[in-house]
Amino acid sequence: MGLKAINDEAKATAVGEVLAGLGTLSSVARRHGISIGYLSILVSRARDAVETKAKKSALKRKDSTGISNLEVRVHKLEQKINRIFK
Numbered sequence: 001m002g003l004k005a006i007n008d009e010a011k012a013t014a015v016g017e018v019l020a021g022l023g024t025l026s027s028v029a030r031r032h033g034i035s036i037g038y039l040s041i042l043v044s045r046a047r048d049a050v051e052t053k054a055k056k057s058a059l060k061r062k063d064s065t066g067i068s069n070l071e072v073r074v075h076k077l078e079q080k081i082n083r084i085f086k
Helices: 008-020 025-032 036-085
Strands: none
Touching: 008 025, 008 036, 025 036
16 A cells, blocks of 8 residues: 555645534545544644643733732732821
8 A cells, every 4th residue: 555645735624624523533534535543643733732822822811910910909008008108
C-alpha cells in the first residue's frame, strides 16, 4: 500500500466536520480518505488550540476585573486613612 498525500483543505474540512458534529470520527475519516488515528490527532490539536485561546481570554478578563477591584479597595483604604488623619 502506498502513502496517499492529503491536502490541507481536506484535513481542515474533515476536522471542521468532526467539530461541528456532522458525523462520527470514523465516518468523516472514511469520507475524506484520512486514517481515523490521524484525524483524531488533528481534531485534538484543534480543540487544544481553541481551548487555550478561550482560557487566555478568560484569564485576561479575570485579570482586568481583579485590577479594577484592587483599585476600588485601594481607593476605599485611602479614604479611611484620610479620615483618620484629618
